[in-house]
Amino acid sequence: MIRHLPLAAFVALLAAGPQWLPEFHITLLNYIGLYAIVAIGLVLLTGVGGLTSFGQAAFVGLGAYTTAWLTTQFGYSPWATLLIGLALTGAVAFLLGFITLRMGGHYLPLGTIAWGISLYFLFGNVEFLGGHTGITGIPTVSLLGWELKSGDEFFYLIWLVVLLAILGVRNLLDSRQGRAIRALKGGGVMAEAMGVNTPRTKIVIFLIAALLACLSGWLYAHLQRFVSPTPFGINMGIEYLFMAVVGGIGHVWGAVLGAGLITVLKQWLQDWLPHILGQSGNFEVIVFGIAMVLVLQKARDGLWPVLLRLLPASARQRRLVDAEALPRRSPAAAGSVLLTAEGVTKRFGGLVANNNMSLSVQAGEVMALIGPNGAGKSTMFNCISAVNPASEGKIAFLGESTAKLRSRDIARRGMSRTFQHVRLLGQMSVLENVAIGAHLRGSKGVLAAALRLDRGEENRLLAEAAKQIERVGLKEHMFDAAGSLALGQQRIVEIARALASDPCLLLLDEPAAGLRYQEKQALAELLRKLRGEGMGILLVEHDMDFVMGLADRVVVMEFGEKLAEGEPEAVQRDPKVLEAYLGGVE
Incomplete structure (x- = not known):
């Protein structure tokens, strides 16, 4: 119960915010929330999955322009355009992901830059989308009969979406599917050998990140009630990635921290640098560049892990529950x-x-x-x-x-195997590493994981992993980070992981x-x-x-x-x- 107190306090402060904060601060928080939604997708895609994307701003633009065009030209309900925008973004993301995610190394981020620029110029050069002038007159959103006309009213919707996105992504990462996503960063060879369909997993997290960006664009359009191509350029795509990296690229709450820090810092620099330097210009970009270098030099994992280290250490052992044993394959005849x-x-x-x-x-x-x-x-x-x-x-x-x-x-x-050069995910616990081996013995999908409907199966998979860890004599290290073990013990963990597949x-x-x-x-x-x-x-x-x-x-x-x-x-x-x-x- 105590570990949920910080979250409860955060939600309480958000709920009370519009009652006592000035309008300018509410506007700033609205933008932080919009940016955080995109950054949460990047945490999943880049921080956990290891797939770098500079093109998320283009997906934000897809969501914004879809609702702007359909509501102003055809009178569609904003909620209907949300569904249409998500479907359109999903189709575009699937096509782009199918092409782009096959590329590795530096080709992948270059590919995301290419289609990010392409979609940006599409928004600005298509006449029916208003060109560089944009689209005005976007209607307000009504929620249960409550018309969200002001930023104060829209604030609650934005931050409700942020909290739901955090909850869904955290649930997903704490699951069989989440372990498959984490395994991508350890290399496709190990993941495939454990039964993970790596191409499909990459497409899935690419789609989730794109859909979150689309949702942010829909909210942006109805908050501003005006869209133009400027906020959806490649520079904004880079800024989204900055937010995720500075906050803590592997941590969901780091996305919120990074979005808040960079948004506030950007606003402050835009206000004060012209007075300090005596002339106007985009000097904040220079400061951001220097700050990024310093963060990467001093806190490569971002600022959220630094904050966690300042807090009192807490026991991170997850509670294993008694669960029904997984079915086993019939043994071959001797x-x-x-x-x-x-x-x-x-x-x-x-x-x-x-x-x-x-x-x-x-x-x-x-x-x-x-x-x-x-x-x-x-x-x-x-x-x-x-x-x-x-x-x-x-x-x-x-x-x-x-x-x-x-x-x-x-x-x-x-058939299961170990490797000559140990392939473990060092920051994950021994239990989670071994549970990757049982991936094929589960069947729950991404949606079930995000909605927490997979707990029964998850308990059985973890119980199987714990059984194999005990079998190989590493019970006392079950909750230790796999990377903290000696090399010989890591090899034994690999054997336990292989045995978990039955x-x-x-x-x-x-x-x-x-x-x-x-x-x-x-x-x-x-x-x-x-x-x-x-x-x-x-x-x-x-x-x-x-x-x-x-x-x-x-x-x-x-x-x-x-x-x-x-x-x-x-x-x-x-x-x-x-x-x-x-x-x-x-």
Whole structure:
């Protein structure tokens, strides 16, 4: 109850604001609210999802111009134009996102700048939209018979939308879908391997950010009752991103802080800089540039995390509730073939990383893939899990060819894996990281998450994650940030994450690296137990004592080719293996 007091106080102050604040301050708060709605979308898109956009002002313009044109030219109800504007913005955002989000690196922000400029000039050069003169005479909005004519009256609607946007986005991030969104920033390879449809997830957060911007534009148009292209240019798109970054790009409340800080600072600078410098001009832009550099230098995560650090530390453990166990897949029959790879070749240009590799893994066995550094073991793993599909050869999982399957498709069929280089989301807790592995065992969508209708499923997913964490011996670290753990413990977290998907085939890439002797013994015991439950395990490892004491069969690789295969004792005596590892039998 106590943790909700700051929010209650904030809402109470907002409710009382129009009763005691001057009209100028109410106007300023209205603009802060409008900007905050857009910045909240950017927190989701850029701060959490890692997709930089400079074009959000164009979506604000779409919402504003849609309602302005339809209400003044055709007499549509403002509420009807809101629905039409959201539908139009959604369609445009889907098209632009489908094209733009395929680009990576610096091409993505450049792409958003391009269509942001294009839409801005569209607003200014289309005659029926009023050109650069704009559209006047936009009607007021009525809410339950209450006509919102003044800024004081509109204030409540704007801030109601802000609070609802915050609530919806926070609910979304605290869910299965939210973990999928957070996984985007950790790289698509890990997310796809856990079953996350990364292209669809990117489109979803792009649409949400665009729709929030459209809603802000609709509110702006009916607050001002006039629109022109100027507020929807690329400079405003950059300013929205500034707000999100300064406030705290990964924090929803940071969007409100950033919007408030930059709006107030901008107003103050516009009033005082001409008096200080003795001449007029856009000098505030220079100050903003300097301030942005300082913020990025001193507080890269924004100002909201700085404020949080000043407050008394509070326990952040989430309460786990008893929940019904998730359904499990039927185990494969002992000895049945789970995976076959025949003649697998992988080329990277002129480099042949794997050449004519073949192996198989059965249910209830541990198959070890060993070899010197650079032998192509991890590349073979990536071919099997479709991270980097093979150039030639055949790979079949559960009797089905994987040639046309993506990583997430293979994960859905029951294959899970860890990585040679640990891929965890360091700022998220161990519990949340492991819960990503159970992504495919849930089905609730974005809307259910935003409306908090997914709690039953969410409790079951978290209970499964907690079960796997306890299974691998990390119960005491369940609520610790994954990035705070030692490297060996992080590898164990990856195993727990893979187990949360309920696989029938487990691919482990150097799981014992960084573990102490007792930890290795505990890991070996866990893998023996999994083998006894009928799970197939394909293992890449350099610790020969660990491998030879655990594996049922061993495949040795050298220079991308199979050098030997057999039971551990036979492989250890093979002259070719001794040559590869020790330089000769003698």
